Amino acid sequence: MNSPFVVPVNPDSACQPPSTKDFVVDRTFRALARIGVVLVLALVFALVFEVGRKALPGMEKHGFDVLLGSVWDVNQGKYGILPAIWGTLYSAFIALLIAGVFGVSMAIFLTQDFLPAKLAAVFRTIVELLAAIPSVVYGLWGIYVVIPAIRPLTAWLNTELGWIPFFGTSLSGPGLLPAALVLAIMILPTIAAVSQDALTGVPMKTKQAAYGMGTTHWEAILKVMVPSAATGIFGSLVLGLGRALGETMALAMLVGNANNISLSLFAPANTLAALLALNFPEAGPNEIEVLMYAALVLMFITLLVNVAGSMLMLYAQRGTRQ
Amino acid sequence: MKSLMKSAALAVAVSLSATSVFAAESIRLTGSGASFPAPIYLTWFKDFSKKSAGVTVDYQSKGSGAGVQDFLNKTVDFAASDSAMKDEDIAKVAEGVQLLPMTAGEIVLAYNLPGNPKGLKLPRDVYSDIFLGKITKWNDPKIVAANPDLKLSDTPITVVVRADSSGTTAVFTKHLAAINPAFKDALGEGNTVNWPATDKFIKSPKNDGVTATVRQTPGAIGYIEYGFAKLAKVDFAQLQNKAGHYVVPNAESGAEALAAVKMPESLVAWLPDPDGAKSYPITSYTWMIFRKDNGNPAKAKAMREMVEYSLTEGQKIADSMGYIPLPASVVEQVRKASANIQ
Amino acid sequence: MTNLTTPDIALPSLQRRFEGRALRSLVLTTLVWLGALLASVPLISVLYMLITRGGARLSLELFTELPPTGFETGGGFGNAMAGTLVMVGIAAAIAVPVGILAAVFLAELGPDSKLASAARFAAKMLTGLPSILAGVFAYALVVMTTGTYSAPAGGVALAVLMLPIVVLTAEESMRMVPKIMKDAAYGMGCTRSQVIWKIVLPTGMPAILTGVMLAVARAAGETAPLLFTALFSNYWIYHDGNLAVMNPTASLAVLIYNFSGMPFDNQLELAWAASLVLVMIVLVVNIVSRIFGKPKY
Numbered sequence: 001m002n003s004p005f006v007v008p009v010n011p012d013s014a015c016q017p018p019s020t021k022d023f024v025v026d027r028t029f030r031a032l033a034r035i036g037v038v039l040v041l042a043l044v045f046a047l048v049f050e051v052g053r054k055a056l057p058g059m060e061k062h063g064f065d066v067l068l069g070s071v072w073d074v075n076q077g078k079y080g081i082l083p084a085i086w087g088t089l090y091s092a093f094i095a096l097l098i099a100g101v102f103g104v105s106m107a108i109f110l111t112q113d114f115l116p117a118k119l120a121a122v123f124r125t126i127v128e129l130l131a132a133i134p135s136v137v138y139g140l141w142g143i144y145v146v147i148p149a150i151r152p153l154t155a156w157l158n159t160e161l162g163w164i165p166f167f168g169t170s171l172s173g174p175g176l177l178p179a180a181l182v183l184a185i186m187i188l189p190t191i192a193a194v195s196q197d198a199l200t201g202v203p204m205k206t207k208q209a210a211y212g213m214g215t216t217h218w219e220a221i222l223k224v225m226v227p228s229a230a231t232g233i234f235g236s237l238v239l240g241l242g243r244a245l246g247e248t249m250a251l252a253m254l255v256g257n258a259n260n261i262s263l264s265l266f267a268p269a270n271t272l273a274a275l276l277a278l279n280f281p282e283a284g285p286n287e288i289e290v291l292m293y294a295a296l297v298l299m300f301i302t303l304l305v306n307v308a309g310s311m312l313m314l315y316a317q318r319g320t321r322q
Numbered sequence: 323m324k325s326l327m328k329s330a331a332l333a334v335a336v337s338l339s340a341t342s343v344f345a346a347e348s349i350r351l352t353g354s355g356a357s358f359p360a361p362i363y364l365t366w367f368k369d370f371s372k373k374s375a376g377v378t379v380d381y382q383s384k385g386s387g388a389g390v391q392d393f394l395n396k397t398v399d400f401a402a403s404d405s406a407m408k409d410e411d412i413a414k415v416a417e418g419v420q421l422l423p424m425t426a427g428e429i430v431l432a433y434n435l436p437g438n439p440k441g442l443k444l445p446r447d448v449y450s451d452i453f454l455g456k457i458t459k460w461n462d463p464k465i466v467a468a469n470p471d472l473k474l475s476d477t478p479i480t481v482v483v484r485a486d487s488s489g490t491t492a493v494f495t496k497h498l499a500a501i502n503p504a505f506k507d508a509l510g511e512g513n514t515v516n517w518p519a520t521d522k523f524i525k526s527p528k529n530d531g532v533t534a535t536v537r538q539t540p541g542a543i544g545y546i547e548y549g550f551a552k553l554a555k556v557d558f559a560q561l562q563n564k565a566g567h568y569v570v571p572n573a574e575s576g577a578e579a580l581a582a583v584k585m586p587e588s589l590v591a592w593l594p595d596p597d598g599a600k601s602y603p604i605t606s607y608t609w610m611i612f613r614k615d616n617g618n619p620a621k622a623k624a625m626r627e628m629v630e631y632s633l634t635e636g637q638k639i640a641d642s643m644g645y646i647p648l649p650a651s652v653v654e655q656v657r658k659a660s661a662n663i664q
Numbered sequence: 665m666t667n668l669t670t671p672d673i674a675l676p677s678l679q680r681r682f683e684g685r686a687l688r689s690l691v692l693t694t695l696v697w698l699g700a701l702l703a704s705v706p707l708i709s710v711l712y713m714l715i716t717r718g719g720a721r722l723s724l725e726l727f728t729e730l731p732p733t734g735f736e737t738g739g740g741f742g743n744a745m746a747g748t749l750v751m752v753g754i755a756a757a758i759a760v761p762v763g764i765l766a767a768v769f770l771a772e773l774g775p776d777s778k779l780a781s782a783a784r785f786a787a788k789m790l791t792g793l794p795s796i797l798a799g800v801f802a803y804a805l806v807v808m809t810t811g812t813y814s815a816p817a818g819g820v821a822l823a824v825l826m827l828p829i830v831v832l833t834a835e836e837s838m839r840m841v842p843k844i845m846k847d848a849a850y851g852m853g854c855t856r857s858q859v860i861w862k863i864v865l866p867t868g869m870p871a872i873l874t875g876v877m878l879a880v881a882r883a884a885g886e887t888a889p890l891l892f893t894a895l896f897s898n899y900w901i902y903h904d905g906n907l908a909v910m911n912p913t914a915s916l917a918v919l920i921y922n923f924s925g926m927p928f929d930n931q932l933e934l935a936w937a938a939s940l941v942l943v944m945i946v947l948v949v950n951i952v953s954r955i956f957g958k959p960k961y
Contacts, residue, residue, distance in 0.1 A: 040766045125947070295794065382912065
């Protein structure tokens with residue numbers, strides 16, 4: 001194979017055209033990268049195919065009843081996952097709201113010269129470590145620390161402000177709020193770590209230019225740094241949301257797993273991932289079909305939420321560009 | 323017994339020279355299934371593996387249903403199940419299936435009341451109505467009538483049930499359906515049932531999830547396995563049995579219940595509501611599932627030895643771990659049937 | 665993308681006067697401090713619980729002994745640690761190269777191609793995959809074909825969970841590499857691969873490593889996929905002088921899941937200690953990868 005770059009040059013020159021070897025390596029590497037992408041796609045296709053294949057009989061048998069029903073009664077063959085869909089979205093939304101606000105402010109706090117660099121690095125490592133704590137530990141922490149801690153506040157909110165639907169019921173123990181709080185703590189490390197990288201990735205010059213224009217510290221952060229890192233921060237939220245939607249054990253321990261649809265933050269709820277994990281090990285063939293159906297729904301929700309987020313992102317970018 | 327002593331002595335010798343590798347082919351048995359008997363199975367298998375050279379037994383608790391599924395997919399050598407095995411599943415196994423009851427357990431009602439009163443007594447209609455969501459306060463006249471000595475406040479009853487699909491739920495609901503027709507009509511029985519949808523019914527995963535939630539929630543009541551409750555030191559109620567007596571769950575009352583039912587040829591016996599004045603009302607066997615034709619004589623032999631160990635040495639520790647030893651007649655039946663594992 | 669060219673701030677006048685924006689800065693600084701402190705409270709609370717309850721049992725014996733049963737005292741989880749290292753290693757060996765290669769394509773080679781946008785959506789969809797499905801998938805793919813629970817099956821399941829995290833974070837970190845650096849390299853006559861190898865990957869490495877770390881951390885703590893693929897074992901993966909990888913394999917996550925559900929104090933203590941050890945393993949991997957992944961330029 002001949003290199004297309006063959007041009008006679010002075011062999012002593014610092015500038016060399018790529019050799020044939022360089023050319024081959026280049027093409028091979030590019031081909032490998034393409035294979036990598038194809039593998040990712042193939043994996044998702046294989047997954048959807050595998051899940052879809054097992055879900056198909058359930059979809060044919062039950063159709064939309066599964067999506068719209070709110071009763072899960074194996075004995076009567078009634079499988080409704082509407083409460084689980086509702087609980088999944090509700091808990092993930094609250095968790096993302098909390099973790100997004102705190103995670104991004106933590107990322108700003110750790111990257112924008114509020115702390116000495118060394119200290120920030122230590123803090124950052126600690127936050128990243130929290131991503132490794134097993135789900136079960138978060139679940140136990142939620143039961144023994146979070147629920148007792150919020151019980152007095154929730155009781156007060158329920159008695160004083162019970163007319164607001166969010167505080168409509170009393171907290172028995174496990175419920176939507178404790179689950180969402182623990183979920184927020186669980187996804188905070190992901191959001192904080194990835195947003196931090198996005199913020200540190202903004203070239204120094206950009207910030208210096210902003211200061212040169214006479215901006216205050218905060219004007220530089222909010223008007224220059226955060227918008228420059230916006231795609232990265234958005235990416236962190238996507239990862240966080242993904243984990244929130246798919247999280248199982250901690251939620252199973254804290255959410256109460258009741259097929260309720262309620263606006264109340266204190267009522268027990270249910271989520272799709274918990275429903276799957278809890279019922280799968282003992283499920284009979286009929287139930288597995290429906291569980292696989294539920295899994296497809298969960299994947300579809302993740303996709304839908306991501307598409308919505310990407311559109312929002314594009315819209316926001318257009319806004320700043322003017 | 324003598325041979326066992328001998329093999330034990332041999333095992334000591336082997337473990338002393340642990341570095342020397344045995345020339346004999348090592349056999350590894352893999353099992354999965356029910357989580358309820360997992361603690362005792364793991365103890366048995368570890369001890370058995372230590373005592374029999376070249377045989378190691380691995381067991382993982384992942385649920386009876388998953389265990390049976392593994393068994394059907396042939397990814398394990400044996401399975402364990404709280405709910406035996408369905409006939410249609412048995413029909414799928416060309417090699418033939420041998421079910422062996424290995425131990426039994428009770429299900430207790432753990433509670434958490436302000437002031438930690440001990441010795442709560444619950445009549446049959448009361449505890450079934452609590453799990454139907456019909457009795458919702460601790461000072462309900464029916465509870466007060468059964469417990470004149472206890473101070474009961476108007477705390478709402480928070481009912482904690484299993485969130486995961488479980489053999490424990492199956493045994494518990496089988497019993498409730500047997501004693502209360504209303505329960506049978508409304509909820510039925512099974513690994514999961516459709517518990518009343520109120521905000522006072524909380525679902526938690528596994529025994530520990532239910533136990534933790536009961537502990538952390540004043541006014542809570544939940545069903546867990548006796549062995550777990552005993553070791554976790556939670557308060558549990560005395561239940562009224564078929565004969566009308568209040569019975570404390572323990573090894574004796576469980577053994578009484580087992581003795582009240584005759585083990586059939588299939589080795590699958592259910593005790594939804596046992597007779598007998600001293601019988602604890604919620605008691606059940608749990609099974610190991612083997613293939614009759616394993617196509618591997620060495621493995622089959624190891625399995626038979628494993629069963630033999632469980633029937634002899636194994637039963638001795640059952641009581642201390644919160645399980646009920648098999649009645650002697652049942653041990654004999656199981657031993658005879660274990661010869662079918664070839 | 666930013667308003668660098670037309671700053672909407674007035675030129676400072678020479679007279680010094682009170683400025684609203686200084687006050688706003690002060691308020692925001694206070695808020696971000698408060699936010700960081702408030703967020704630290706639960707984080708520290710979790711860590712505190714982990715360290716006090718797990719640290720109480722920390723000893724050498726934990727790493728050399730096999731898990732105890734029932735009323736046994738003592739014991740450890742050496743086999744589970746070995747199993748976790750093997751399986752997370754297998755998962756990383758699959759997910760990191762594939763993920764970074766895919767990210768190279770997404771960020772550099774064909775960022776706007778149809779293939780890239782499809783893969784990007786695919787990866788995002790994978791992030792929300794409940795971990796149990798990764799287990800079910802690997803069960804069908806590996807366990808059913810090989811006929812046995814095994815460490816590689818566990819590794820495949822974990823790789824499925826790690827892949828999207830690696831792809832998405834690596835793509836993002838490569839995109840943050842300034843265009844002028846790449847242009848300079850192209851100007852010197854580098855091929856695209858050389859630009860990627862010598863400029864993009866080294867510059868983006870710290871952020872790529874963050875992604876890999878998050879992925880490793882997630883994989884190390886996952887239980888559900890392992891229950892369906894590697895099962896568990898009470899014995900060493902190293903068996904009679906050879907590595908028994910095609911057998912059920914122990915892992916810390918499953919051990920924690922099993923033991924945290926038992927009523928025995930000994931097992932509960934071990935579950936806490938195992939959680940702490942798991943976090944420490946991730947810490948070590950984190951530090952080591954940072955030392956080796958430091959940009960050289």
